[in-house]
Amino acid sequence: METVKRPGGRSARVRDAVRQATLAELAEHGFRGLTVENVAERSGVHKTTVYRRWGSVEGLISDALELAREEPWPVPDTGSIDGDLRDIVRLVRTGFDDPETGPVASAFVAAAMQSPDAARALHAFFLARHEQSAEVVRRAVARGELPAAVDAHEVIRVAIAPVYYRLFVAHEPVTERDADRAAAAALAAARAGVL
Amino acid sequence: METVKRPGGRSARVRDAVRQATLAELAEHGFRGLTVENVAERSGVHKTTVYRRWGSVEGLISDALELAREEPWPVPDTGSIDGDLRDIVRLVRTGFDDPETGPVASAFVAAAMQSPDAARALHAFFLARHEQSAEVVRRAVARGELPAAVDAHEVIRVAIAPVYYRLFVAHEPVTERDADRAAAAALAAARAGVL
Numbered sequence: 001m002e003t004v005k006r007p008g009g010r011s012a013r014v015r016d017a018v019r020q021a022t023l024a025e026l027a028e029h030g031f032r033g034l035t036v037e038n039v040a041e042r043s044g045v046h047k048t049t050v051y052r053r054w055g056s057v058e059g060l061i062s063d064a065l066e067l068a069r070e071e072p073w074p075v076p077d078t079g080s081i082d083g084d085l086r087d088i089v090r091l092v093r094t095g096f097d098d099p100e101t102g103p104v105a106s107a108f109v110a111a112a113m114q115s116p117d118a119a120r121a122l123h124a125f126f127l128a129r130h131e132q133s134a135e136v137v138r139r140a141v142a143r144g145e146l147p148a149a150v151d152a153h154e155v156i157r158v159a160i161a162p163v164y165y166r167l168f169v170a171h172e173p174v175t176e177r178d179a180d181r182a183a184a185a186a187l188a189a190a191r192a193g194v195l
Numbered sequence: 196m197e198t199v200k201r202p203g204g205r206s207a208r209v210r211d212a213v214r215q216a217t218l219a220e221l222a223e224h225g226f227r228g229l230t231v232e233n234v235a236e237r238s239g240v241h242k243t244t245v246y247r248r249w250g251s252v253e254g255l256i257s258d259a260l261e262l263a264r265e266e267p268w269p270v271p272d273t274g275s276i277d278g279d280l281r282d283i284v285r286l287v288r289t290g291f292d293d294p295e296t297g298p299v300a301s302a303f304v305a306a307a308m309q310s311p312d313a314a315r316a317l318h319a320f321f322l323a324r325h326e327q328s329a330e331v332v333r334r335a336v337a338r339g340e341l342p343a344a345v346d347a348h349e350v351i352r353v354a355i356a357p358v359y360y361r362l363f364v365a366h367e368p369v370t371e372r373d374a375d376r377a378a379a380a381a382l383a384a385a386r387a388g389v390l
Contacts, residue, residue: 032309109364110308113301114227119366126365157365158357158380164364165356169304170321171314185353185384192383194376 017043018050019067022060026107027100031114034107036060061111062121068108069125073132081140081190085159085183088133092160093179096167109168130156137190146190154195159186212238213245214262217255221302222295226309229255229302256306257316263303264320268327276335276385280354280378283328287355288374291362304363325351332385341385349390354381 021043025034034057040047054060076087096102112122134152141148146155162182166172189195216238220229229252235242249255271282291297307317329347336343341350357377361367384390 030309106308110305112366113305113308113363114225122364123366126367130365154376157360158353158377161356161360161364162353165352165359168308168363169317169356169359170325170352171307171318172321181349181389182353182356184389185381188387188389189380189383192387194379194383 014043014045014049014053015063018045018054018060019064021045022064023104026061026064027103030103031057031061031107031111034060034111058111058115058117061108061115061118065108065118065121065125069128073129075132075135077136077139081136081143081145081187082184084136084140085155085187086180088136088156089159089163089179089183090176092163093174093176096163096174106167109164147193149193150190151195155186155190158189158195159183209238209240209244209248210258213240213249213255214259216240217259218299221256221259222298225298226252226256226302226306229306231255253306253310253312256303256310256313260303260313260316260320264323268324270327270330272331272334276331276338276340276382277379279331279335280350280382281375283331283351284354284358284374284378285371287358288369288371291358291369301362304359342388344388345385346390350381350385353384353390354378 018039021039022034024042025038029038036050036054036057037047039057039060040050043050050060054063074091076084076091078084078087096105108118108122108125111118113119130153133156137146137150137152137155140146141150141152159182162185163174163179166174166178186195213234216234217229220233220237224233231245231249231252232242234252234255235245238245245255249258269286271279271286273279273282291300303313303317303320306313308314325348328351332341332345332347332350335341336345336347354377357380358369358374361369361373381390
């Protein structure tokens with residue numbers, strides 16, 4: 001690894017290596033199997049450095065979530081609120097179905113149930129996702145498809161909540177039809193003026 | 196404790212004692228703090244008996260959930276689908292807000308994220324709850340308030356999902372207004388014929 005003399009250069013590389021190792025360990029072993037030792041070994045960063053900068057597995061998870069929050073999320077723009085909401089809920093569903101991203105996302109949800117630090121980081125992550133996704137509702141209002149008084153964040157919550165409820169609460173399968181129905185329900189409620 | 200000579204008498208008392216101890220331990224220490232040793236000590240049942248009959252903390256959780264499933268759930272009957280759905284979602288919200296039942300219910304959700312046995316038990320629990328609660332939708336159909344083709348279970352899921360989403364995924368507070376809005380959204384969707 002070359003040594004570049006710019007502020008944060010080495011530090012940023014270390015952070016990225018640790019983060020990649022955290023995501024890989026989460027994908028393989030879930031939250032329960034995550035240890036500072038394994039992340040240190042996988043990242044090639046010394047264990048004492050990981051302990052000093054991240055403190056614990058909770059710190060590793062929170063940092064990985066902070067970086068995930070900054071990543072671009074492909075907000076759909078199909079030209080209609082029907083298509084946009086449907087695509088958002090489908091993206092959530094297929095994200096959890098994906099053998100690479102699914103286990104990591106599930107591990108984040110599990111971690112937040114057991115660590116207040118991870119819960120705060122996940123809360124901030126979802127706040128950012130709600131705000132990004134709310135753009136499709138604001139565009140629909142501008143096009144006259146939805147009432148101007150609609151709560152854009154609540155439309156997003158109501159649309160995606162049934163997918164999370166099936167996955168993490170009732171432990172039921174989620175079909176594409178289930179996802180589409182959840183999007184249609186949120187849209188019907190928004191049109192009826194209750195959101 | 197007197198010894199009553201009827202089939203299952205002593206066995207049922209042991210099961211109840213272990214179950215009560217499991218619930219109390221979950222309320223105090225959550226899923227992470229649950230151990231067979233603590234449940235045995237608290238219940239006054241010998242540790243080897245607990246290990247033999249329940250096997251592990253996962254077995255204890257699954258058994259407690261099985262018993263919870265059989266408990267009567269107060270299905271509201273206000274005379275209108277608006278009131279019934281609103282009361283169901285409020286019950287879910289206040290259940291998690293209650294200092295006695297809230298931590299236990301949260302521990303069940305957390306346990307199911309980490310143990311396939313607990314996930315199966317929680318799935319069966321919610322299946323039973325959906326079926327009991329669906330009664331309010333069937334009555335609404337009989338009264339002509341909702342279309343006959345409505346999926347009663349899906350109306351319940353969509354109504355309660357936003358409460359669980361806020362609590363366990365986005366880690367946001369849930370106000371009574373949030374609960375009422377979720378119920379109203381499910382009802383609007385059911386009326387619009389998309390559920």
